[in-house]
Amino acid sequence: MIEVNAPVTMSDVARAAGVSTATVSRVVNGHYGVSARTVAQVRSAIEQLGYESSLVATSLRRSRTNVLGLVAHSFQSYTAEVLKGVMKALSRSGFDLIIYANSDLYGSYSEGWEQRHLTRLSGTLTDGCIVVTPWGDFRTRTPVVAIDPVRGSTAPSVISDNLTGATTAVEHLLGLGHRRIGFIAGRDSLASAWSREEGYRAALTAAGVPVDPTLIGRGDFNPESATPLARVLLQRPDPPSAIFAASDGMALKVLEVARELGFSVPGDLSVVGFDNIPESALTQPGLTTVDQSMYQLGYEAARMLKSLVTGEWDEPSQIVLPTSLVVRDSTAPPKSAARP
Amino acid sequence: MIEVNAPVTMSDVARAAGVSTATVSRVVNGHYGVSARTVAQVRSAIEQLGYESSLVATSLRRSRTNVLGLVAHSFQSYTAEVLKGVMKALSRSGFDLIIYANSDLYGSYSEGWEQRHLTRLSGTLTDGCIVVTPWGDFRTRTPVVAIDPVRGSTAPSVISDNLTGATTAVEHLLGLGHRRIGFIAGRDSLASAWSREEGYRAALTAAGVPVDPTLIGRGDFNPESATPLARVLLQRPDPPSAIFAASDGMALKVLEVARELGFSVPGDLSVVGFDNIPESALTQPGLTTVDQSMYQLGYEAARMLKSLVTGEWDEPSQIVLPTSLVVRDSTAPPKSAARP
DNA sequence: ACTGCAATCGTTATCGGTTACGTTTCCAGG
DNA sequence: CCTGGAAACGTAACCGATAACGATTGCAGT
Numbered sequence: 001m002i003e004v005n006a007p008v009t010m011s012d013v014a015r016a017a018g019v020s021t022a023t024v025s026r027v028v029n030g031h032y033g034v035s036a037r038t039v040a041q042v043r044s045a046i047e048q049l050g051y052e053s054s055l056v057a058t059s060l061r062r063s064r065t066n067v068l069g070l071v072a073h074s075f076q077s078y079t080a081e082v083l084k085g086v087m088k089a090l091s092r093s094g095f096d097l098i099i100y101a102n103s104d105l106y107g108s109y110s111e112g113w114e115q116r117h118l119t120r121l122s123g124t125l126t127d128g129c130i131v132v133t134p135w136g137d138f139r140t141r142t143p144v145v146a147i148d149p150v151r152g153s154t155a156p157s158v159i160s161d162n163l164t165g166a167t168t169a170v171e172h173l174l175g176l177g178h179r180r181i182g183f184i185a186g187r188d189s190l191a192s193a194w195s196r197e198e199g200y201r202a203a204l205t206a207a208g209v210p211v212d213p214t215l216i217g218r219g220d221f222n223p224e225s226a227t228p229l230a231r232v233l234l235q236r237p238d239p240p241s242a243i244f245a246a247s248d249g250m251a252l253k254v255l256e257v258a259r260e261l262g263f264s265v266p267g268d269l270s271v272v273g274f275d276n277i278p279e280s281a282l283t284q285p286g287l288t289t290v291d292q293s294m295y296q297l298g299y300e301a302a303r304m305l306k307s308l309v310t311g312e313w314d315e316p317s318q319i320v321l322p323t324s325l326v327v328r329d330s331t332a333p334p335k336s337a338a339r340p
Numbered sequence: 341m342i343e344v345n346a347p348v349t350m351s352d353v354a355r356a357a358g359v360s361t362a363t364v365s366r367v368v369n370g371h372y373g374v375s376a377r378t379v380a381q382v383r384s385a386i387e388q389l390g391y392e393s394s395l396v397a398t399s400l401r402r403s404r405t406n407v408l409g410l411v412a413h414s415f416q417s418y419t420a421e422v423l424k425g426v427m428k429a430l431s432r433s434g435f436d437l438i439i440y441a442n443s444d445l446y447g448s449y450s451e452g453w454e455q456r457h458l459t460r461l462s463g464t465l466t467d468g469c470i471v472v473t474p475w476g477d478f479r480t481r482t483p484v485v486a487i488d489p490v491r492g493s494t495a496p497s498v499i500s501d502n503l504t505g506a507t508t509a510v511e512h513l514l515g516l517g518h519r520r521i522g523f524i525a526g527r528d529s530l531a532s533a534w535s536r537e538e539g540y541r542a543a544l545t546a547a548g549v550p551v552d553p554t555l556i557g558r559g560d561f562n563p564e565s566a567t568p569l570a571r572v573l574l575q576r577p578d579p580p581s582a583i584f585a586a587s588d589g590m591a592l593k594v595l596e597v598a599r600e601l602g603f604s605v606p607g608d609l610s611v612v613g614f615d616n617i618p619e620s621a622l623t624q625p626g627l628t629t630v631d632q633s634m635y636q637l638g639y640e641a642a643r644m645l646k647s648l649v650t651g652e653w654d655e656p657s658q659i660v661l662p663t664s665l666v667v668r669d670s671t672a673p674p675k676s677a678a679r680p
Numbered sequence: 681a682c683t684g685c686a687a688t689c690g691t692t693a694t695c696g697g698t699t700a701c702g703t704t705t706c707c708a709g710g
Numbered sequence: 711c712c713t714g715g716a717a718a719c720g721t722a723a724c725c726g727a728t729a730a731c732g733a734t735t736g737c738a739g740t
Contacts, residue, residue, distance in 0.1 A: 077420075362692095
């Protein structure tokens with residue numbers, strides 16, 4: 001049954017136990033200076049009334065709350081994976097997690113809200129935050145760890161080795177014989193997008209293949225942003241024989257467009273993604289991609305934040321996680337392996 | 341740059357603007373009774389100092405916070421889909437969302453924590469909560485909407501038409517000629533699990549096929565719970581020709597086990613799931629399943645909670661959403677269509 | 681100039697806890 | 711019996727904001 005009114009406060013408990021709220025507080029927090037008899041009385045009163053301390057009131061008065069926050073700008077597969085890693089790291093650690101999501105997911109991308117919510121939370125509700133958004137930096141009074149930070153950020157962060165990953169991916173395509181390789185970039189404010197493009201350029205240059213700017217589409221990591229770009233690339237009179245997309249979400253959209261335009265994959269077109277989200281293993285054909293463990297990203301970020309909060313962090317403030325190429329069915333040698 | 345210390349409070353603003361905190365509060369909340377000149381002063385002070393009101397302090401004092409909560413016991417695809425629907429419904433509604441996740445995701449399933457967190461949040465931080473957990477009911481002072489509630493719950497809730505959905509699924513298998521149909525049940529505390537099993541039994545009975553208890557495995561909606569059950573069913577000397585799993589997560593595990601044991605799907609074994617999570621469309625073969633829009637579930641729950649909070653709800657307290665069968669590639673007639 | 685009513689703004693109690701500090705109780709030691 | 715000091719507990723200030731209430735001011739009407 002739901003009882004709509006059950007505002008049991010600490011003073012209710014105090015009254016029931018015949019003591020002051022101060023004593024109840026001491027019992028609840030296991031502080032020193034309460035006789036065993038009184039503790040028992042208070043405990044039983046708490047039990048009877050079903051009292052739980054208010055998170056809000058506690059947060060307001062205390063500096064430490066043992067609650068960490070996660071602020072994300074959207075909830076794609078990427079974020080969900082990160083979330084699992086974070087929860088794993090926090091498991092049995094004594095920290096709880098609050099995820100703050102704004103209600104404008106599909107609305108206007110108001111750049112300011114992360115900062116707004118961060119300041120509203122920090123210093124009160126949460127002891128620290130993990131942010132995973134395409135914007136930054138953030139001013140807070142509590143530690144912040146960024147996952148995939150903006151370019152040039154010096155804040156504590158966790159990031160994949162995007163440069164190596166992207167280089168490997170393009171080298172894989174080059175190794176298959178591809179020379180005209182399209183690229184769909186991510187949101188350029190992010191360090192990851194930048195590094196992945198760097199890797200693309202570096203691999204081409206190292207192989208003596210000139211970088212053709214008209215083969216580069218400017219996406220923003222949002223899957224939908226890739227659709228028109230893929231259409232443009234594939235409807236050219238001279239379409240590329242392979243496309244490297246800076247994220248799996250975008251790569252999957254490339255597959256969609258390819259199917260729609262009658263390209264067979266990997267026959268007519270090879271596609272490589274980046275991220276290795278769960279869907280990439282399941283799609284048909286399986287997507288060749290660069291694995292960055294988003295789970296691990298979340299796990300490390302949470303571990304880092306935890307120690308930052310407790311003040312026992314001594315490792316460098318930027319963690320770089322390795323990536324690895326996962327070859328599936330979306331890549332093959334081009335039909336005409338040789339071309340100027 | 342991150343400034344670690346920026347505790348700008350309302351009284352800082354008040355001091356800077358040369359007014360009282362009450363006036364600042366009035367300006368912030370757009371209340372009546374402040375001259376245009378004062379508003380301008382306060383606004384500029386807020387701007388200069390970068391002030392944001394503390395969510396916690398506001399929550400403590402106010403009855404309404406315009407923040408809704410979501411309490412979930414795990415974060416599988418199911419929850420992620422629900423989440424998207426919730427966010428969509430809350431988009432541009434003036435409500436923010438806080439997701440409370442305990443850190444024991446993989447640890448002991450301590451049944452009490454949802455109640456604990458619910459009381460810690462309700463009446464202070466949040467105006468109401470959506471709960472999606474296999475336990476209930478909950479005592480709170482603010483409205484609660486349950487998604488897929490426990491059996492016998494009378495609380496406001498949103499649920500799919502599980503009975504019809506399950507019946508249709510089994511009728512589909514019967515129509516293909518299957519007679520030995522296995523079933524992997526969900527957590528029996530949930531109304532949905534109950535209804536789906538009911539549908540399974542009803543369809544069989546209506547077709548004159550006796551229900552064989554040894555063909556029923558007792559899972560709990562957790563994908564992992566299905567693996568050993570599927571193994572048992574398929575390693576029998578007389579395995580069923582089809583398996584209906586009460587959730588897609590479990591059905592996908594059945595596919596995994598089938599592959600492992602050398603069953604071809606749908607050649608040797610037909611598999612049907614329930615939920616239609618995104619993965620089901622991508623897996624190979626595509627999973628035939630009963631579509632319940634988890635997105636819609638979340639959307640409706642949020643819509644309901646919103647009106648409950650504002651006190652303008654007049655529809656029934658239980659919403660039932662339709663389901664529909666999605667036939668993909670995991671079902672086909674059995675090899676020997678006729679059997680006693 | 682005087683009254684009266686709005687408009688404007690400050691004072692203060694309050695939300696539910698926490699904690700510094702003060703007070704009382706109790707017992708050991710002199 | 712008195713004193714000292716630690717243990718046990720209450721008092722009250724405080725965290726940051728809100729809102730009821732009171733006080734002040736300005737201006738119109740007479």
